[in-house]
Amino acid sequence: MKRQMLTFAAVLATLLVSGSAYAQTIKIQANVPFNFVVSGKTMPAGSYLIQSVGAQDGKTLRLSSDDKKEAAVINANSAQSLTPADRTKLVFHRYGDRYFLSQVWRAGENLGHQLPKSPRESEVAMDYPVQTVVLLAEAR
Numbered sequence: 741m742k743r744q745m746l747t748f749a750a751v752l753a754t755l756l757v758s759g760s761a762y763a764q765t766i767k768i769q770a771n772v773p774f775n776f777v778v779s780g781k782t783m784p785a786g787s788y789l790i791q792s793v794g795a796q797d798g799k800t801l802r803l804s805s806d807d808k809k810e811a812a813v814i815n816a817n818s819a820q821s822l823t824p825a826d827r828t829k830l831v832f833h834r835y836g837d838r839y840f841l842s843q844v845w846r847a848g849e850n851l852g853h854q855l856p857k858s859p860r861e862s863e864v865a866m867d868y869p870v871q872t873v874v875l876l877a878e879a880r
Contacts, residue, residue, distance in 0.1 A: 765798050766846050766853075767791040770830050770877035776839040778803060779812045780858050786810070789880075790830075790844060801844065801853060816853035819843055824850045828879040833861065835868035842872075846879050 768790045775784055787806040792798045799818065804811040824847075831843035840861045845852040857865075 765792045766801070766844065767880040768828055768830075768844065768846065768877045769880055770875060772830070772875060774839055776832060776841055777858070777860065778841040778855070779814050780860060781812050783810050783812065790877075799853070803841075814841075814853075814855060816844070816855050819845075819852040819854035821845075821850045821852065824848050825852065828877045830875045830877055832873040832875065833865075834871040834873050835861075835864045838864055838868075839873065840864075 769787070770790065771787045772783070773785050775782055777783070783803070783805070788803055788810075789806065790801055790803050793800040793802045793813065799816050801814040801816055802811065803814060825845040826847065827845075828847045829845050830841060831845070832839045833842045834840075840858070841855055843852055843854050
């Protein structure tokens with residue numbers, strides 16, 4: 741009986757780990773109608789592709805413009821919600837007329853990506869109240 745319980749626990753752990761790795765692999769297309777900051781870099785308004793880099797943890801993302809002129813690598817943390825995201829979306833923090841990419845979510849997933857607050861965002865946050873702006877995107 742003890743052996744069966746250990747086997748069951750091992751199989752369950754394997755399923756949970758493989759499910760988490762899958763859930764964090766993303767490829768998202770979004771049209772951002774405003775300039776925004778990500779990883780300390782200001783990106784112009786336009787169409788962007790966000791995708792996982794590397795298959796290990798899914799926490800490193802690459803954001804690149806469709807014309808390949810703009811790109812940034814993002815080291816994100818895991819974000820979790822009690823309910824799965826209803827839509828694929830990008831979440832921005834807005835301070836005055838400045839936007840900072842904050843989160844990336846894929847529809848149907850309760851695991852997302854949380855970007856750490858940059859020193860510049862923390863500085864701007866002292867002068868303006870934060871507003872959350874949600875931009876719908878398309879999973880690919």
